Amino acid sequence: MGAWEETIRHNRTAPIFLPAPIALFMRIWYNSIISKFRIILYRKPVILMISFNVPPYTGKELLYMKEAIDAHKISGDGKFTRQCSRIMEERFHAARILLTTSGTSALDMASLLCKFHKGDEVILPSYTFSSTANAVLMGGASPVFVDIRPDTMNIDETKIEAAVTPATKAIMVVHYAGVACEMDTILDIARRHGLKVIEDAAQGMMSTYKGQYLGTIGDIGCYSYHETKNYSMGEGGAIIINHREDIERAEILREKGTNRSKFFRGEIDKYSWVDKGDSFLPSELNAAYLYAQLEQMDAINNDRLRVYNTYRAAFAPLAEAGRIDLQTIPQDCVHNAHMFYIKLRDLEERTAFIQYMKEAGICTVFHFVPLHSAPAGRKYGRFHGEDVYTTRESDRLVRLPLYYGMTETDQQTVIDAAMRFFERNPA
């Protein structure tokens, strides 16, 4: 190590063998570098203390993952994948539930199962994630967007029928924030026009509509287990097949176009490539992670509801005073506390709120940017009717931190900071 490095290493004390003026120069130079460095590091620190999301973790995830590793079975459709399917099929009274690699791939599978053709149209809301509309494209059809209801941010069921044309083949509903769409009306329109109904219940596992679990009401349903969802496997999802006659084709689509699922059940003595397909089957490691949470389905749901209800009570006076709007939970719906959002006056006020909360160390986030205004939406889709609420309401909406195990102290910090914002910005 040379003298130069020695000087640096010993921090402020120059070694005695250096002539005094050089040592002094080096010390001044070194100190100035360090102080500049500190300015870069410490200028206006923004330290986020409360995250928007913490992925669910119950404690048994690693144990189950280790079990899969020890059993030398980490590819898909092993013990944990089967147990995940079984626990959900029993609970949700579903004909068949298959784990997939994501909510997006479940939606793609649903679209492929519908056997769309070029020129076919699918009606959906524009206020959703790109995956919903992408699935329509992946299945070979075109998305037709209709407006949403401002109270739930769900597709406006009264505007669907006017968008139906001879080319319409399906309605893809999105149960936003785990609150059900008006399914009776939607199923009635679908029946009268011979349309399929796909439920994008990515956010809706455990929620019900008139006592029926979301995802099990239409022809096909889809869940997401992304880390931001109530139950997670990192990246993952599930497809809910509600008609027994679709099960075999769904298994083939998911297993690269082969009838391998039948082979593993011992129903055939060899498997072959029999149809179109893809690799929609997740690893056992992910399934093992998810299974730990499915065992605690109700505990997770109840804990999220605790957080949700505390927010609801805290923000109710502001909503009653007309300062903000809160989500409406229609009478027939039981929700899963997937999300707690408030609606501010407009985009400008929402931007100010998010910044204020950020400076208070709290991460709050907006949500979907309407798809019909996105480049791909303009290229591949069209909006039927008028955009009365989609853009306006999405501009006002902001989500507050909500996750399994959120402490009362952290939640109170969020509430206090939000209240300070409204005190400083009265009506």
Ligand SMILES: Cc1ncc(COP(=O)(O)O)c(C=O)c1O
């Ligand atoms: C409504 C909706 N649909 C689909 C998806 C896609 O799910 P995944 O991220 O698991 O692919 C999401 C994910 O956020 C979603 O919110």
